[in-house]
Amino acid sequence: MGLTDPPTRHHRLLAWVGEVAELTDPDQIVWCDGSPGEWERLTAELVAFGTLVPVPAKPDSFLARTDPNDVARVEERTFICSADPEDAGPTNNWTAPDYMRETMTGLYRGSMRGRTMYVVPFCMGSLDAEKPMFGVEITDSAYVAVSMHIMTRMGTSVLDAMGKNADFVKCLHSVGAPLAPGETDALWPCNETKYISHFPDDREIWSFGSGYGGNSLLGKKCYALRIGSTMGRDEGWLAEHMLILRLTSPEGKVYHVTGAFPSACGKTNLAMLEPTIPGWKVETLGDDIAWLRYGEDGRLWASNPEYGFFGVAPGTDYRTNPNAMRTIEKGHTLFTNVALTDDGDIWWEGMGESPEHLIDWKGRDWTPNSEEPSSHPNSRFCTPIKQCPVLAEQYDDPRGVPIDAILFGGRRATTIPLVTQARDWVHGVYMGATLSSETTAAATGKVGVVRRDPMAMLPFIGYNAADYFGHWIEMGKAATSEDLLPEVFYVNWFRRSEDGRFLWPGFGENSRVLKWVVERLEGRGEAVETPIGYCPTPESLDVEGLDMGESDLKAALQVDPEEWAEEIPLVESWFARFGDRLPTVLWSELDALKQRLDLP
Ligand SMILES: Nc1nc2c(ncn2[C@@H]2O[C@H](COP(=O)(O)OP(=O)(O)OP(=O)(O)O)[C@@H](O)[C@H]2O)c(=O)[nH]1
Ligand SMILES: O=C([O-])CC(=O)C(=O)O
Numbered sequence: 229m230g231l232t233d234p235p236t237r238h239h240r241l242l243a244w245v246g247e248v249a250e251l252t253d254p255d256q257i258v259w260c261d262g263s264p265g266e267w268e269r270l271t272a273e274l275v276a277f278g279t280l281v282p283v284p285a286k287p288d289s290f291l292a293r294t295d296p297n298d299v300a301r302v303e304e305r306t307f308i309c310s311a312d313p314e315d316a317g318p319t320n321n322w323t324a325p326d327y328m329r330e331t332m333t334g335l336y337r338g339s340m341r342g343r344t345m346y347v348v349p350f351c352m353g354s355l356d357a358e359k360p361m362f363g364v365e366i367t368d369s370a371y372v373a374v375s376m377h378i379m380t381r382m383g384t385s386v387l388d389a390m391g392k393n394a395d396f397v398k399c400l401h402s403v404g405a406p407l408a409p410g411e412t413d414a415l416w417p418c419n420e421t422k423y424i425s426h427f428p429d430d431r432e433i434w435s436f437g438s439g440y441g442g443n444s445l446l447g448k449k450c451y452a453l454r455i456g457s458t459m460g461r462d463e464g465w466l467a468e469h470m471l472i473l474r475l476t477s478p479e480g481k482v483y484h485v486t487g488a489f490p491s492a493c494g495k496t497n498l499a500m501l502e503p504t505i506p507g508w509k510v511e512t513l514g515d516d517i518a519w520l521r522y523g524e525d526g527r528l529w530a531s532n533p534e535y536g537f538f539g540v541a542p543g544t545d546y547r548t549n550p551n552a553m554r555t556i557e558k559g560h561t562l563f564t565n566v567a568l569t570d571d572g573d574i575w576w577e578g579m580g581e582s583p584e585h586l587i588d589w590k591g592r593d594w595t596p597n598s599e600e601p602s603s604h605p606n607s608r609f610c611t612p613i614k615q616c617p618v619l620a621e622q623y624d625d626p627r628g629v630p631i632d633a634i635l636f637g638g639r640r641a642t643t644i645p646l647v648t649q650a651r652d653w654v655h656g657v658y659m660g661a662t663l664s665s666e667t668t669a670a671a672t673g674k675v676g677v678v679r680r681d682p683m684a685m686l687p688f689i690g691y692n693a694a695d696y697f698g699h700w701i702e703m704g705k706a707a708t709s710e711d712l713l714p715e716v717f718y719v720n721w722f723r724r725s726e727d728g729r730f731l732w733p734g735f736g737e738n739s740r741v742l743k744w745v746v747e748r749l750e751g752r753g754e755a756v757e758t759p760i761g762y763c764p765t766p767e768s769l770d771v772e773g774l775d776m777g778e779s780d781l782k783a784a785l786q787v788d789p790e791e792w793a794e795e796i797p798l799v800e801s802w803f804a805r806f807g808d809r810l811p812t813v814l815w816s817e818l819d820a821l822k823q824r825l826d827l828p
């Protein structure tokens with residue numbers, strides 16, 4: 229058993245593992261070493277049991293079908309348990325830490341009975357960092373253990389690097405489905421009762437009841453964003469829901485761009501974009517999370533703490549995101565809740581013409597006449613970053629890359645133009661703080677409802693969102709010169725025509741917007757100053773070879789005073805939620821905007 233002969237002499241870790249084992253009472257303990265042999269053994273066990281189905285058309289790849297009630301993040305069951313409720317703020321669910329610990333300790337008691345407890349040592353970001361960001365996840369899910377193989381740097385090398393005393397974030401996860409002796413396990417064990425709890429003061433995460441990625445791969449949203457953002461607040465850096473890309477112009481100039489778009493709003497796609505305009509090159513550094521710190525040169529540098537992609541499957545195709553397709557084609561990929569073809573491959577909505585017959589994500593026969601989609605709208609592929617054919621070589625550099633531009637973006641059918649440049653940093657923070665988007669299937673709940681999603685971080689800010697805005701403003705003040713700060717832009721690929729079409733073709737064509745961004749950085753792009761910021765003129769956007777009507781382009785770029793008159797009250801009530809805690813400069817930005825719009 230793993231406790232009598234542990235592969236580490238880290239006393240606090242050993243004590244914690246012992247404590248959790250005593251509480252949860254697993255049959256055995258396995259310390260994950262991260263080896264290919266371990267991947268092989270765990271995936272084989274999961275296949276033998278039926279939790280994973282092999283995908284023979286892709287090497288070493290598997291499909292998992294979750295419980296139909298465990299398919300997305302559960303925001304209403306996600307808690308920030310700070311000592312003071314004010315520190316969680318009005319956008320988070322708060323519960324007193326003692327009360328939450330007591331409640332969840334009750335749930336964890338015996339919760340791993342009949343199961344194996346996996347101890348997964350992992351590191352978010354490069355192991356070569358000055359202060360590597362360690363975590364250890366204890367989980368009773370083998371699906372989680374193999375997913376962590378892909379999504380993080382993990383195993384023996386991490387445990388060795390932790391030595392006897394390194395700090396680490398404790399991440400405890402149980403699916404909450406103990407087995408009685410002789411009881412047959414479910415293919416996807418989980419519990420109707422779910423808690424995704426964060427103890428920011430102790431840098432600790434407790435997750436119970438769900439096996440779905442965003443709720444169970446605790447290095448990702450829970451550590452790298454919720455706990456990470458509180459660390460960033462305390463230590464002077466930013467943990468953000470951002471892709472990172474490296475852009476090279478035809479003249480060979482290199483720029484680094486980050487983009488914060490809400491879940492299922494285009495980060496993975498933009499990160500791997502294949503430009504449609506000649507001479508431009510995009511390389512990927514990250515598709516979901518960025519940690520932003522000042523470098524010695526006074527610029528903001530971004531690094532990606534993850535080691536894999538956990539991407540939205542539907543809509544991913546050789547026409548929309550060829551580099552994601554090439555990444556998964558190399559195999560070693562876990563698919564969740566997608567459909568299987570008769571010739572042993574995967575399929576999902578948006579992947580070319582639909583086959584005549586499939587096995588859908590619930591394991592049922594499916595034909596094009598079936599009423600439900602074959603894949604869940606939040607179905608995912610989980611695949612190693614190293615397989616990405618356009619991965620930038622700097623992806624493992626602990627310093628990251630210096631950022632030239634930050635894009636904020638949302639999914640809005642109206643109001644928000646294709647691209648707008650902020651006047652300065654504080655205006656950029658205002659744009660981020662008022663970002664809005666239609667909800668998607670990435671979280672449970674209604675889809676398509678417009679809500680404020682500040683910096684695309686609404687579900688991921690680990691503290692009071694007003695303080696978080698203040699931290700963004702302070703980060704700007706901390707710059708040695710405003711010139712060194714990234715320029716901020718607000719984009720919207722999702723504006724629609726009156727008859728409901730997307731006005732902008734998106735995907736690879738978004739390179740045209742990146743080109744305009746670069747021209748603005750270089751001080752030569754044409755723009756009109758509008759009340760909301762600088763927007764391209766139709767002539768300044770490179771639309772050569774683009775099959776797009778002039779009126780659609782105009783509509784995509786339009787700043788419509790009537791739409792903005794409807795938007796402003798929404799921003800006012802959003803800001804009002806924060807009371808005195810909202811930085812007053814954001815009220816000033818709003819007042820100035822109202823004046824420019826001639827609104828009372
Ligand atoms: N119309 C349009 N759809 C897009 C565009 N970019 C992405 N999408 C679609 O939006 C959905 C989500 O895109 P992703 O790139 O996976 O979004 P994400 O932000 O990485 O999502 P998470 O991984 O959940 O954080 C997919 O179905 C895409 O096909 C675009 O430029 N235009
Ligand atoms: O965390 C998840 O479940 C997947 C994801 O990237 C998101 O929802 O933003």
Ligand SMILES: [Mn+2]
Nearest residue numbers: 495496539540
């Ligand atoms: Mn993504």
